[in-house]
Amino acid sequence: MTDTKTSRKEHILEAAAKLFSEQGYASVGMRDLAQAVGIESSSLYSHFGKKEDILWDIALHCAQDFNDTVSPIAHSDLHTKRKLQEMIIAHVDVTLRNRLAAPIFTTEWRILSEPRRSQYANLRDEYEKMFRNVIAKGVEENLFRPIDEKFSALTILSALNWTYLWYKPEGELTPNQIGETLAQMLTDGLVRTF
Amino acid sequence: MTDTKTSRKEHILEAAAKLFSEQGYASVGMRDLAQAVGIESSSLYSHFGKKEDILWDIALHCAQDFNDTVSPIAHSDLHTKRKLQEMIIAHVDVTLRNRLAAPIFTTEWRILSEPRRSQYANLRDEYEKMFRNVIAKGVEENLFRPIDEKFSALTILSALNWTYLWYKPEGELTPNQIGETLAQMLTDGLVRTF
Numbered sequence: 001m002t003d004t005k006t007s008r009k010e011h012i013l014e015a016a017a018k019l020f021s022e023q024g025y026a027s028v029g030m031r032d033l034a035q036a037v038g039i040e041s042s043s044l045y046s047h048f049g050k051k052e053d054i055l056w057d058i059a060l061h062c063a064q065d066f067n068d069t070v071s072p073i074a075h076s077d078l079h080t081k082r083k084l085q086e087m088i089i090a091h092v093d094v095t096l097r098n099r100l101a102a103p104i105f106t107t108e109w110r111i112l113s114e115p116r117r118s119q120y121a122n123l124r125d126e127y128e129k130m131f132r133n134v135i136a137k138g139v140e141e142n143l144f145r146p147i148d149e150k151f152s153a154l155t156i157l158s159a160l161n162w163t164y165l166w167y168k169p170e171g172e173l174t175p176n177q178i179g180e181t182l183a184q185m186l187t188d189g190l191v192r193t194f
Numbered sequence: 195m196t197d198t199k200t201s202r203k204e205h206i207l208e209a210a211a212k213l214f215s216e217q218g219y220a221s222v223g224m225r226d227l228a229q230a231v232g233i234e235s236s237s238l239y240s241h242f243g244k245k246e247d248i249l250w251d252i253a254l255h256c257a258q259d260f261n262d263t264v265s266p267i268a269h270s271d272l273h274t275k276r277k278l279q280e281m282i283i284a285h286v287d288v289t290l291r292n293r294l295a296a297p298i299f300t301t302e303w304r305i306l307s308e309p310r311r312s313q314y315a316n317l318r319d320e321y322e323k324m325f326r327n328v329i330a331k332g333v334e335e336n337l338f339r340p341i342d343e344k345f346s347a348l349t350i351l352s353a354l355n356w357t358y359l360w361y362k363p364e365g366e367l368t369p370n371q372i373g374e375t376l377a378q379m380l381t382d383g384l385v386r387t388f
Contacts (some may be wrong), residue, residue: 024305026220030203081385105358111218144385151367155379158356159349165301166348173345180336182342185349189383191275191338 074130089179102164268324283373288359296358
């Protein structure tokens with residue numbers, strides 16, 4: 001019984017992420033969503049009291065996935081440059097496996113009402129802090145240029161977040177290859193030094 | 195008479211960009227927009243037959259601004275690395291002076307109906323081509339690493355496009371300083387080589 005309920009809920013979340021990514025969160029009504037899942041509206045409301053609860057569940061699920069995947073790397077004792085590269089590769093991997101939800105965790109989370117909006121902003125900030133810290137450490141070790149860590153963390157994450165817009169699962173590059181190339185490009189730059 | 199009509203139209207476009215950026219294109223109705231501008235709905239309809247016409251006008255205006263600003267640099271005889279850097283600085287400048295319209299030229303243009311959507315996709319492609327060309331030239335000159343020019347052009351533009359989300363006009367950095375830092379970071383990377 002619990003299992004069925006969990007899987008029904010997951011099924012709704014998946015269908016919602018797909019529908020939101022195709023039509024935009026604001027355009028999708030609870031009735032459209034019930035129809036897409038193939039259930040009655042009343043059954044949908046038994047899982048989620050209002051549409052925003054679905055947005056919130058999807059956003060939280062992704063935040064958790066990003067944190068669970070990147071945090072062990074950030075807290076490992078890898079060499080600073082390789083650590084940043086591995087964090088970039090992991091971030092791309094999480095982005096692309098949650099790509100239907102990417103509009104939500106990149107921009108649409110901003111339409112959450114309070115206190116959820118602030119809670120989510122804090123989760124993002126905690127996550128970005130792992131990137132700021134590794135960059136600051138690289139600057140301290142004289143390994144990276146003396147760049148502002150907040151600015152460069154935002155630049156790196158922006159470049160990574162946008163991959164969901166052009167990634168094609170049937171394309172030539174795997175998420176891992178995309179991550180590797182971005183990691184090299186963002187840490188070593190374009191200009192040849194060898 | 196023509197002047198007044200032009201300026202009324204521009205006023206509508208500005209108010210629309212602001213309202214769309216605050217509430218999302220899909221959530222704003224023609225009535226909300228007329229109210230924000232302080233005119234009757236019927237007067238709004240005399241300028242724009244439907245809401246999508248406004249989206250289209252804003253998108254085209256921005257595409258024109260990007261092209262007019264970046265194209266002279268792309269076709270100059272600057273050294274390849276400096277050319278790419280100047281193009282990056284110019285792109286950031288255009289992004290930030292049109293930042294209210296940024297959701298439109300980055301993602302929301304995708305909701306345009308055909309044939310506008312394809313026309314706009316072509317304009318974007320022509321624009322991106324200037325970045326692909328300068329990167330390909332740098333690779334050919336053995337100045338840049340042997341990186342795929344399509345991939346790196348997309349990465350650079352993604353990093354630049356996202357600046358509108360965190361730029362604060364009252365903050366410490368000017369658009370030009372942001373552009374300079376991004377230009378250095380994206381061409382030379384983070385890692386010290388001196």
